[in-house]
Amino acid sequence: MAQNTNILDYFNLFWFAVLPYVALFTFLLVTIQRYTRRGFTYSSLSSQFLENKVHFWGLVPFHYGILTILFGHLLGFLIPRQVLLWNSDPLRLHILEVTAFIGGIFTLVGLVNIVIRRLVDPRAKVVTSTADWVVISILLFQVGTGLLVAIFNSWGSSWFAASITPYFWSLLSFRPDIAFVAPMPLMVKLHIISAYFLILLFPFTRLVHALVIPNPYLWRKPQLVRWYWDRRKIRTPGFKVKRK
Amino acid sequence: MDIRSQVSMVFHLDKCIGCHTCSIACKNIWTDRKGTEYMWWNNVETKPGTGYPTKWEDQDKYQGGWEKRDGGKLGLRSTGKARVVFNLFHNPHQPGLDDYYEPWTYKYEELFNAPEGDDQPTARPISMVTGKYIDIEAGPNWDDDLSGSPVYAENDPNLSALTPEQRAQLSAIERLVFFYFPRICNHCLNPACVASCPSGALYKRGEDGVVLIDQKRCRGWRSCVAACPYKKSYYNWNTGKSEKCILCFPRIETGQAPACFHSCVGRIRYLGVLLYDADRIDEIAGRPDNELVDAHRELIVDPHDPAVIKAARENGIQDDVIRSAQKSPVYKFVKEWKIALPPHIEFRTLPMLFYVPPMLPVMSSFDGKTVKNMSEGLFPDFDKARAPIEYLGKLFGAGNNSKVRYVLKKQMAIRTYRRAVTVGDVDMEHAEGMLREADCTVGEAEAIYKLTSLCTFEDRFVIPPAHREEAIEMVADPLEYKQSVGFGFKEEVKRGL
Numbered sequence: 001m002a003q004n005t006n007i008l009d010y011f012n013l014f015w016f017a018v019l020p021y022v023a024l025f026t027f028l029l030v031t032i033q034r035y036t037r038r039g040f041t042y043s044s045l046s047s048q049f050l051e052n053k054v055h056f057w058g059l060v061p062f063h064y065g066i067l068t069i070l071f072g073h074l075l076g077f078l079i080p081r082q083v084l085l086w087n088s089d090p091l092r093l094h095i096l097e098v099t100a101f102i103g104g105i106f107t108l109v110g111l112v113n114i115v116i117r118r119l120v121d122p123r124a125k126v127v128t129s130t131a132d133w134v135v136i137s138i139l140l141f142q143v144g145t146g147l148l149v150a151i152f153n154s155w156g157s158s159w160f161a162a163s164i165t166p167y168f169w170s171l172l173s174f175r176p177d178i179a180f181v182a183p184m185p186l187m188v189k190l191h192i193i194s195a196y197f198l199i200l201l202f203p204f205t206r207l208v209h210a211l212v213i214p215n216p217y218l219w220r221k222p223q224l225v226r227w228y229w230d231r232r233k234i235r236t237p238g239f240k241v242k243r244k
Numbered sequence: 245m246d247i248r249s250q251v252s253m254v255f256h257l258d259k260c261i262g263c264h265t266c267s268i269a270c271k272n273i274w275t276d277r278k279g280t281e282y283m284w285w286n287n288v289e290t291k292p293g294t295g296y297p298t299k300w301e302d303q304d305k306y307q308g309g310w311e312k313r314d315g316g317k318l319g320l321r322s323t324g325k326a327r328v329v330f331n332l333f334h335n336p337h338q339p340g341l342d343d344y345y346e347p348w349t350y351k352y353e354e355l356f357n358a359p360e361g362d363d364q365p366t367a368r369p370i371s372m373v374t375g376k377y378i379d380i381e382a383g384p385n386w387d388d389d390l391s392g393s394p395v396y397a398e399n400d401p402n403l404s405a406l407t408p409e410q411r412a413q414l415s416a417i418e419r420l421v422f423f424y425f426p427r428i429c430n431h432c433l434n435p436a437c438v439a440s441c442p443s444g445a446l447y448k449r450g451e452d453g454v455v456l457i458d459q460k461r462c463r464g465w466r467s468c469v470a471a472c473p474y475k476k477s478y479y480n481w482n483t484g485k486s487e488k489c490i491l492c493f494p495r496i497e498t499g500q501a502p503a504c505f506h507s508c509v510g511r512i513r514y515l516g517v518l519l520y521d522a523d524r525i526d527e528i529a530g531r532p533d534n535e536l537v538d539a540h541r542e543l544i545v546d547p548h549d550p551a552v553i554k555a556a557r558e559n560g561i562q563d564d565v566i567r568s569a570q571k572s573p574v575y576k577f578v579k580e581w582k583i584a585l586p587p588h589i590e591f592r593t594l595p596m597l598f599y600v601p602p603m604l605p606v607m608s609s610f611d612g613k614t615v616k617n618m619s620e621g622l623f624p625d626f627d628k629a630r631a632p633i634e635y636l637g638k639l640f641g642a643g644n645n646s647k648v649r650y651v652l653k654k655q656m657a658i659r660t661y662r663r664a665v666t667v668g669d670v671d672m673e674h675a676e677g678m679l680r681e682a683d684c685t686v687g688e689a690e691a692i693y694k695l696t697s698l699c700t701f702e703d704r705f706v707i708p709p710a711h712r713e714e715a716i717e718m719v720a721d722p723l724e725y726k727q728s729v730g731f732g733f734k735e736e737v738k739r740g741l
């Protein structure tokens with residue numbers, strides 16, 4: 001690469017070998033800092049209370065869609081071989097592609113409804129911040145490019161597993177190898193770059209709600225009691241106060 | 245036996261004058277912030293009426309509380325482990341702002357800024373949510389004193405227990421009857437809100453049973469709002485966290501009565517400790533509807549019983565808390581005299597706020613010429629009373645009218661007895677006969693009379709010492725925090741981006 005370095009290489013290097021690290025480390029550090037210092041701000045910031053009609057048609061398709069797709073990307077990333085194996089049969093390939101596409105459409109429809117809701121309903125407007133618009137815009141861009149890629153560069157589930165996954169792993173092992181992404185079509189590149197921006201902005205926005213999903217509920221007892229102190233101890237003569 | 249202590253309450257409905265002082269005291273202290281304007285942790289409803297939020301008692305609409313599933317196990321109506329996953333993005337049973345009302349204020353400056361003209365300037369109402377002009381269509385007390393009865397009172401969910409004739413009777417002009425129903429969080433023993441929270445943010449304080457929402461753990465999934473059958477958990481649309489009545493725990497911990505109790509003009513409110521056996525909660529909450537009132541009482545144990553005292557001590561309950569339980573006015577009303585009943589116990593959350601049902605001075609009827617007592621016996625005929633007993637039975641007895649009849653009978657007997665003592669126009673033998681029939685002794689009648697009519701502050705509020713200072717000493721050096729704002733979390737309460 002060193003011999004014929006041109007401006008495009010620097011370009012690629014920045015977007016695909018520098019930005020991902022900036023995004024990832026910002027994500028990790030800020031998320032933790034926010035959780036420990038400003039934990040109060042972790043909330044779904046629901047606005048269903050203020051507007052409860054369009055809400056369903058926005059939030060539900062959006063979340064079902066985006067979670068399906070995220071899960072799909074995760075599979076391609078974690079078990080690329082199995083995905084390729086699955087795709088070796090055209091019927092199964094089609095099933096996977098169509099599912100992913102429908103997920104994308106769901107996400108898009110949901111997002112459009114979310115936008116309309118926040119533009120039109122006077123009460124929803126009250127709880128719409130600039131940060132919300134930034135998040136929604138990036139998500140729209142993300143889903144839009146994703147759908148275009150699905151249409152014009154089809155069989156993404158296969159080439160993702162074959163080319164993008166190795167690139168991601170090269171990033172994670174701190175030996176970034178952009179040879180896989182450099183030749184990708186522009187739309188794919190935009191999709192990847194916008195994903196990095198999402199990760200970068202994630203900890204600063206309402207998106208953090210996705211990190212505090214309530215899993216313990218599924219196995220905890222229904223009733224919770226908190227004792228401020230063990231009173232058996234307090235009644236024991238000679239019990240020593242532990243100072244931190 | 246797993247003995248725990250619970251700060252519990254009694255509201256004496258015969259004494260409530262419907263002045264809303266309690267609501268205002270609470271509002272001024274706790275819910276005058278942005279996002280909480282619509283919340284009334286304490287509210288006073290007119291009954292019959294649809295209440296706040298509108299028709300909160302109708303669980304077909306709101307899906308609050310517990311229901312018995314196949315096999316007798318209790319489950320929440322609104323959510324469950326399997327369903328929660330699918331309902332997180334959109335809570336299907338979440339009430340919206342319009343189920344409560346849109347809070348408003350007035351543009352007062354227009355009174356001053358208006359240019360000179362022929363008309364009086366007016367202060368137009370503006371929404372406290374959007375800041376825009378609104379037409380006020382509902383308020384937290386829109387049906388106060390039966391206003392708009394055809395829209396509100398006649399849609400009271402409790403009226404389903406009545407026959408069409410009784411319903412007609414209840415709303416006929418000049419036969420109208422109503423009473424006030426002040427409500428706060430019941431700080432239940434089997435709270436639906438706690439059981440529903442996906443984040444585990446809600447909890448019951450072990451020491452005094454106050455049910456709280458950990459503001460830092462709350463993520464705004466709003467399950468508690470849907471699950472509470474009394475609709476006493478609210479969503480703060482500004483901070484994105486749910487909030488509820490905290491029984492003024494900072495006041496209780498410092499030996500003061502909660503603000504609504506302290507300010508109550510009618511002195512209808514009583515507060516004291518009850519000891520109960522936590523091991524039996526599940527079993528008791530699952531009993532058939534008509535046994536629930538008695539079962540709930542069974543759960544509350546006698547603080548004088550040596551076995552109970554021993555078990556309480558073993559559980560770490562302080563001696564002065566046990567002594568406080570022995571003096572508890574709530575224990576007397578609920579357990580000894582049996583004249584305070586839980587509201588809508590059929591929701592099975594085991595509420596720890598009890599009501600003395602109102603007598604309603606309508607035991608006699610007026611036929612246009614004379615006022616007649618409609619009974620030959622010692623007692624007026626409660627079943628012919630203008631407020632049908634079925635109505636009160638639905639509210640306070642889970643349909644078991646005999647529980648309400650018992651209370652009314654006792655109260656009536658005590659009134660007659662006191663009249664014999666003070667006015668003397670009633671035959672004492674007759675009065676004592678009534679007492680006997682009402683399962684009441686002269687001594688008990690006097691005690692009830694005293695605690696109802698002549699009670700002092702100290703009689704009404706027997707607040708257990710909190711001993712929180714010791715708790716703090718266990719985890720931190722109190723001197724370290726001297727002159728700082730407190731021991732809680734000290735983060736700015738600000739909405740996230």
Ligand code: HEM
Pocket residue numbers: 044045046047048049059063066067070114132135136139207209210211213332333334465
């Ligand atoms: C992991 C599980 C997730 C859960 C349980 C969840 C839950 C929620 C809830 C309860 C809301 C508030 C809805 C309301 O207004 O009532 C919300 C909003 C939102 N969520 Fe999620 N979410 C999840 C994952 C995600 C993911 C992965 C994304 C995107 C990357 C996302 C993006 C959003 C956005 C953009 C909004 C705001 C929508 C608006 O503007 O109204 N969520 N989510």
Ligand code: SF4
Pocket residue numbers: 428429430431432435436437438455471472473474475476477488593
């Ligand atoms: S009334 Fe009971 S269920 Fe409702 S908020 Fe209070 S403790 Fe929870």
